[in-house]
Amino acid sequence: MSTGHHEASWRREESDPAANTDVAHFVRLAQTAERGLLDSVFFADSPALIGEVGRRPAGALEPTVLLTAMGAATSHIGLIATASTSYNDPFNLARRFSTLDHVSGGRAGWNIVTTATLEAARNFGLEELPAHADRYRRAREFVEVATKLWDSWEDDAILADKAAGRWGDTCRVHPIDHVGQHFRVAGPLNLPRSPQGRPVLVQAGSSEDGRDFAAQHAEAIFTAQQTLEDAQDFYADIKARAVTFGRDPGRLLVLPGIVPAIGSTEAEARALEEELDELILPEYARRQLARTLRVAPERLALDEQLPDELPDEDQIEGAKSRYTLIVTLARRERLTVRELIGRLGGGRGHRTFSGTPEQVADAIEHWFTSGAADGFNVMPPALPSGLDAFVDHVVPILRSRGLFRTEYTGSTLRDHYGLDRPVSQYAPSSPIHVKETA
Amino acid sequence: MSTGHHEASWRREESDPAANTDVAHFVRLAQTAERGLLDSVFFADSPALIGEVGRRPAGALEPTVLLTAMGAATSHIGLIATASTSYNDPFNLARRFSTLDHVSGGRAGWNIVTTATLEAARNFGLEELPAHADRYRRAREFVEVATKLWDSWEDDAILADKAAGRWGDTCRVHPIDHVGQHFRVAGPLNLPRSPQGRPVLVQAGSSEDGRDFAAQHAEAIFTAQQTLEDAQDFYADIKARAVTFGRDPGRLLVLPGIVPAIGSTEAEARALEEELDELILPEYARRQLARTLRVAPERLALDEQLPDELPDEDQIEGAKSRYTLIVTLARRERLTVRELIGRLGGGRGHRTFSGTPEQVADAIEHWFTSGAADGFNVMPPALPSGLDAFVDHVVPILRSRGLFRTEYTGSTLRDHYGLDRPVSQYAPSSPIHVKETA
Numbered sequence: 001m002s003t004g005h006h007e008a009s010w011r012r013e014e015s016d017p018a019a020n021t022d023v024a025h026f027v028r029l030a031q032t033a034e035r036g037l038l039d040s041v042f043f044a045d046s047p048a049l050i051g052e053v054g055r056r057p058a059g060a061l062e063p064t065v066l067l068t069a070m071g072a073a074t075s076h077i078g079l080i081a082t083a084s085t086s087y088n089d090p091f092n093l094a095r096r097f098s099t100l101d102h103v104s105g106g107r108a109g110w111n112i113v114t115t116a117t118l119e120a121a122r123n124f125g126l127e128e129l130p131a132h133a134d135r136y137r138r139a140r141e142f143v144e145v146a147t148k149l150w151d152s153w154e155d156d157a158i159l160a161d162k163a164a165g166r167w168g169d170t171c172r173v174h175p176i177d178h179v180g181q182h183f184r185v186a187g188p189l190n191l192p193r194s195p196q197g198r199p200v201l202v203q204a205g206s207s208e209d210g211r212d213f214a215a216q217h218a219e220a221i222f223t224a225q226q227t228l229e230d231a232q233d234f235y236a237d238i239k240a241r242a243v244t245f246g247r248d249p250g251r252l253l254v255l256p257g258i259v260p261a262i263g264s265t266e267a268e269a270r271a272l273e274e275e276l277d278e279l280i281l282p283e284y285a286r287r288q289l290a291r292t293l294r295v296a297p298e299r300l301a302l303d304e305q306l307p308d309e310l311p312d313e314d315q316i317e318g319a320k321s322r323y324t325l326i327v328t329l330a331r332r333e334r335l336t337v338r339e340l341i342g343r344l345g346g347g348r349g350h351r352t353f354s355g356t357p358e359q360v361a362d363a364i365e366h367w368f369t370s371g372a373a374d375g376f377n378v379m380p381p382a383l384p385s386g387l388d389a390f391v392d393h394v395v396p397i398l399r400s401r402g403l404f405r406t407e408y409t410g411s412t413l414r415d416h417y418g419l420d421r422p423v424s425q426y427a428p429s430s431p432i433h434v435k436e437t438a
Numbered sequence: 439m440s441t442g443h444h445e446a447s448w449r450r451e452e453s454d455p456a457a458n459t460d461v462a463h464f465v466r467l468a469q470t471a472e473r474g475l476l477d478s479v480f481f482a483d484s485p486a487l488i489g490e491v492g493r494r495p496a497g498a499l500e501p502t503v504l505l506t507a508m509g510a511a512t513s514h515i516g517l518i519a520t521a522s523t524s525y526n527d528p529f530n531l532a533r534r535f536s537t538l539d540h541v542s543g544g545r546a547g548w549n550i551v552t553t554a555t556l557e558a559a560r561n562f563g564l565e566e567l568p569a570h571a572d573r574y575r576r577a578r579e580f581v582e583v584a585t586k587l588w589d590s591w592e593d594d595a596i597l598a599d600k601a602a603g604r605w606g607d608t609c610r611v612h613p614i615d616h617v618g619q620h621f622r623v624a625g626p627l628n629l630p631r632s633p634q635g636r637p638v639l640v641q642a643g644s645s646e647d648g649r650d651f652a653a654q655h656a657e658a659i660f661t662a663q664q665t666l667e668d669a670q671d672f673y674a675d676i677k678a679r680a681v682t683f684g685r686d687p688g689r690l691l692v693l694p695g696i697v698p699a700i701g702s703t704e705a706e707a708r709a710l711e712e713e714l715d716e717l718i719l720p721e722y723a724r725r726q727l728a729r730t731l732r733v734a735p736e737r738l739a740l741d742e743q744l745p746d747e748l749p750d751e752d753q754i755e756g757a758k759s760r761y762t763l764i765v766t767l768a769r770r771e772r773l774t775v776r777e778l779i780g781r782l783g784g785g786r787g788h789r790t791f792s793g794t795p796e797q798v799a800d801a802i803e804h805w806f807t808s809g810a811a812d813g814f815n816v817m818p819p820a821l822p823s824g825l826d827a828f829v830d831h832v833v834p835i836l837r838s839r840g841l842f843r844t845e846y847t848g849s850t851l852r853d854h855y856g857l858d859r860p861v862s863q864y865a866p867s868s869p870i871h872v873k874e875t876a
Contacts, residue, residue, distance in 0.1 A: 010605060017598035017605060021630055023541040047529055049628040053595070053606035059629040062530075062537040068503050069541045072510035088530065091485055091561040092500075099500040103461040103507045122624035123529040157491070160455035165719045167448060167455060168491030186560035190487040191497040192459055281603045 002026070002057055005259050006381035007345040008279035010057050014385055020057045023069050029387055030070035033077050036391030037405050039416040040078025040109060041070065042202075042222070042377065047087050048119035055284040064096050071104035078413030080109035080202055086135050087115060087124045090145035090183055097199045098150060098191050106195030106412030111202040111222070112213075114139050116319040132317050136209040141180045143201070143217050148176040150198040151424035152188035174426045197422045200413050206234070206321030207313075215241030219419050220253040222377050224322075224349040226329055231256055231372035253374040253417060256367065257350035260360045261381050262389040269354040276381055277342045285341040292323060302338045306330045325349045346381060357393035364394075365403060440464075440495055443697050444819035445783040446717035448495050452823055458495045461507050467825055468508035471515050474829030475843050477854040478516025478547060479508065480640075480660070480815065485525050486557035493722040502534050509542035516851030518547035518640055524573050525553060525562045528583035528621055535637045536588060536629050544633030544850035549640040549660070550651075552577050554757040570758060574647040579618045581639070581655050586614040588636040589862035590626035612864045635860045638851050644672070644759030645751075653679030657857050658691040660815050662760075662787040664767055669694050669810035691812040691855060694805065695788035698798045699819050700827040707792040714819055715780045723779040730761060740776045744768045763787045784819060795831035802832075803841060 002019035003010040010017050019025040033041050043063040051058065063081035071079050079100060083093055093110075101108035114135035115121075121129050130138075157172035176187035203218035205211070214221050215238055225231035234256075239249035261276070263269030282302055290297040294311050306327065316323045326349060330340045346352045353363055367373045380386025398404040414421055423430045440457035441448040448455050457463040471479050481501040489496065501519035509517050517538065521531055531548075539546035552573035553559075559567045568576075595610035614625035641656035643649070652659045653676055663669035672694075677687035699714070701707030720740055728735040732749050744765065754761045764787060768778045784790045791801055805811045818824025836842040852859055861868045 008603075011600045011603060015600075017600065018596065021540050047533065047628065049611070049626055053608050053611050054604050056605050058606060058611075059591075059627070061540055061629065062534045065502055065506050065534060065537040065541060068506040069510050072507050087527065089525065089562055092526065095485065096500045096503060099503040102459050102499055103503060119624070122622075124527055125622045127622075153497070158456065162449045162453075162455065165446075165449060165717070166492050167494050168496060170491050173487070173491050173496075184560075184563045184565075186557070188487055189497070190485065191499065279603070 004382035004386055005379040006276045007056050008276055009382045011279045012382055017057060020060060026066060026070050027073045029384060030074050030077055032387050032391055034074045036395045037408060038077065040080050040413055042080040043082055045082035046115055046117060046120055047084060048117055048123050050117060050119055051288060052284055064100050068100060068103060071107060076408045076411055078109055078416055079104055079107045080111055082111040082113055084113050084115040085139040085142040086130060087120060090142050091185055094146040094149040094189060095191055098189065098194045101194035101196050101199050109200035109202050109413050111204060112139060112143065129317050132209060132320060136213055138182045139213060141182045145178050145183050145185050147198060148178060149187055149189040151426050152176055153193045154424050154427045155193050158192060193424065196412050196414050200417060200419065210321060211238060211241060214238060216245045218252060220255055220417060223254065223256050224325055225256045226351055228367060228370060228372055231367060232370060235372050251419060255375045255377045256373050257377040257379050259347035259350050259352045259379045259381050261354035262357060262360055266356060269356060273354040276346065280341060280345045282338060282341055285345055289341060292326065300337045303336050305334060305336055322349060350379060357397055360394045361397040365401065442820035442824055443817040444714045445494055446714055447820045449717045450820055455495060458498060464504060464508050465511045467822055468512050468515055470825050470829055472512045474833045475846060476515065478518050478851055480518040481520055483520035484553055484555060484558055485522060486555055486561050488555060488557055489726060490722060502538050506538060506541060509545060514846045514849060516547055516854055517542055517545045518549055520549040520551055522551050522553040523577040523580040524568060525558060528580050529623055532584040532587040532627060533629055536627065536632045539632035539634050539637050547638035547640050547851050549642060550577065550581065570647060574651055576620045577651060579620045583616050583621050583623050585636060586616060587625055587627040589864050590614055591631045592862050592865050593631050596630060631862065634850050634852050638855060638857065648759060649676060649679060652676060654683045656690060658693055658855060661692065661694050662763055663694045664789055666805060666808060666810055669805060670808060673810050689857060693813045693815045694811050695815040695817050697785035697788050697790045697817045697819050699792035700795060700798055704794060707794060711792040714784065718779060718783045720776060720779055723783055727779060730764065738775045741774050743772060743774055760787060788817060795835055798832050799835040802836065803839065
């Protein structure tokens with residue numbers, strides 16, 4: 001969220017309640033992240049107005065356009081936009097991400113989501129949310145089509161022979177002629193291949209379908225993990241699945257979210273956390289929790305634990321993994337509804353944490369060295385101050401411990417993540433191409 | 439086109455053959471246009487690779503993303519992107535243009551096209567180009583839905599009451615609940631209303647359907663007119679149609695295209711024009727002409743006039759007005775195919791013109807004062823030099839004659855065009871709203 005990942009952050013004095021439509025606010029965040037030599041900035045997104053307008057800043061600038069503006073004011077930071085496979089066409093989406101990659105000099109990433117809300121479905125001609133499995137089937141074919149389009153121009157397709165009047169080599173620009181269950185797309189893309197070849201593919205689903213999808217297609221995974229043990233299990237599971245798909249597990253980065261409330265002393269950090277939690281209005285939050293859990297709000301008494309009877313994950317067609325995460329957290333820690341609301345309002349299921357810069361660096365190092373994470377998705381509870389604190393006080397500690405870069409060694413997001421640039425599947429040197437002729 | 443509107447411009451020495459994917463090239467053009475205090479920059483577009491890659495630079499950056507990057511490097515110039523109503527969803531398109539309007543501080547315009555090529559249809563699951571009338575029916579409903587979405591947040595919907603914890607006023611954010619022949623969209627948009635309320639609506643069709651559509655919905659019209667008489671007829675026709683739709687004809691600007699080859703002497707200007715025409719390879723151009731006219735290339739002998747028998751406009755489901763314009767031009771001036779190719783390669787049906795800055799200014803003034811134009815879409819045959827020449831040498835003459843602004847008097851595209859900011863149709867003060875309660 002524009003003013004921070006804590007839902008009540010917009011009520012703090014530092015916060016601009018109109019920040020969600022203020023490009024200058026986001027440009028400053030991108031510049032701060034780049035000053036810290038972070039890998040990328042990232043926006044979650046849904047093509048619908050979710051939740052109550054009364055409660056907190058609602059509505060968001062479309063991420064590919066917003067990230068373009070942020071990219072114009074920076075030179076290295078990666079730019080990861082969320083976009084839905086359920087409510088886009090592959091041609092338009094592939095072209096827009098290719099364009100973002102071109103104009104940013106190779107910094108584009110696509111967070112692939114299937115979009116699990118009824119509100120979005122109803123903005124695109126549907127009356128019901130499509131079934132979970134159907135959304136993932138469409139997503140798989142969507143990524144296949146988009147990848148063909150990104151590959152449809154070989155890297156050396158442009159001859160630029162002014163004397164002979166030959167601009168491009170027709171033989172190196174390929175129709176894709178895709179015919180599948182969901183899409184028929186002739187291609188080629190109307191854009192030469194982009195600096196990274198393809199944008200970096202990111203994913204965040206944690207359901208069974210989501211994990212398989214990520215293991216097969218993603219190059220980075222955002223995930224919400226509350227405990228070290230859960231995070232280690234998830235990490236091991238994803239890497240093992242990647243191997244079963246014939247992939248190098250080192251080319252698939254696991255990036256848990258962390259919501260750090262940073263203070264120069266422990267007391268200061270705790271005070272920030274408490275200030276934020278006290279700004280939550282529980283009635284709004286209870287309604288949203290009830291909605292996520294598919295129960296009537298009256299069944300959630302603020303000072304009692306969750307009711308014993310709740311729907312099974314199997315019955316949920318929406319965000320399965322988020323549902324399970326919330327229920328598991330509440331049961332494991334025997335939280336009252338009020339306590340649960342505080343935890344979710346602060347981190348929306350991600351790991352919340354308050355402490356000094358040293359303590360935050362310790363927490364990061366511990367997960368990183370314990371097989372729980374290849375990196376982190378840092379989600380400051382309050383912005384811009386929380387990002388400043390992280391960049392100015394936590395990053396230097398990580399750097400002094402040899403855990404973080406001292407300069408950018410490349411200029412693309414693939415460079416920052418240590419990922420190879422993919423060869424076009426239509427190029428003579430492509431492994432796929434070689435297989436075909438062997 | 440990136441290197442100029444003459445199809446062979448990329449072969450000139452000044453031209454960068456990779457300019458079509460080079461954001462820095464486009465940023466410089468936008469800065470030059472802003473230096474000249476022009477109203478806007480504009481990109482035509484189609485979601486398909488059209489024509490032969492061998493012939494000239496092919497493929498184009500997606501316009502909303504590209505214009506965002508150009509907007510980040512400028513402060514006043516308007517940003518008009520073409521987008522298709524046949525191959526987009528209203529929700530995604532409305533949101534993207536609203537975002538462009540937000541991040542540019544109110545400089546967005548949408549050139550509404552229905553997209554008349556089979557290549558585009560085949561990138562979106564279709565085997566055939568939808569019929570002309572069907573495309574326009576969809577376009578009308580599309581614009582209706584998009585307008586409802588742009589209006590769905592009233593201008594004063596945001597309360598930002600930190601103390602009470604009330605961010606927005608639910609009563610001023612409206613579901614649109616649109617149910618029509620082509621679209622079902624619940625809304626509201628997931629974005630507060632943008633600086634201009636709605637982007638400026640631009641249109642370019644000149645067929646009967648296209649003229650009616652423009653007269654009803656457009657605030658500016660790009661048009662290709664070869665002679666003063668034709669331009670006057672078109673101008674009068676459009677303004678009269680606007681009146682029949684109950685509109686103020688002064689709120690609908692007619693902007694013919696002009697392709698000026700500018701030289702410091704007449705001889706220099708003619709030499710530029712000849713240099714460009716000599717760089718055309720007639721074989722490529724003949725194939726494209728044959729395709730547009732729906733005849734076999736062999737039927738077009740280079741040194742003869744067009745065959746007598748050609749399809750009627752009624753049989754054309756593609757770009758009707760372009761077809762008619764080409765045939766009319768060739769017949770009226772008894773052009774050989776080779777001469778026709780030269781004229782089309784230079785201006786693609788727009789008015790081509792070579793001369794000194796004084797002569798170009800005379801031509802512009804003549805049309806402007808003769809009821810043929812409210813302004814012009816300047817399409818230099820070669821870029822960037824042609825835009826520099828126009829801004830540095832033609833604009834000062836127009837200014838000295840009192841025909842052009844000496845400074846920007848506003849910051850939005852509506853300001854530059856002299857168009858009012860529309861009131862939301864959901865606002866109590868809306869004329870539509872008042873009618874409902876009367």
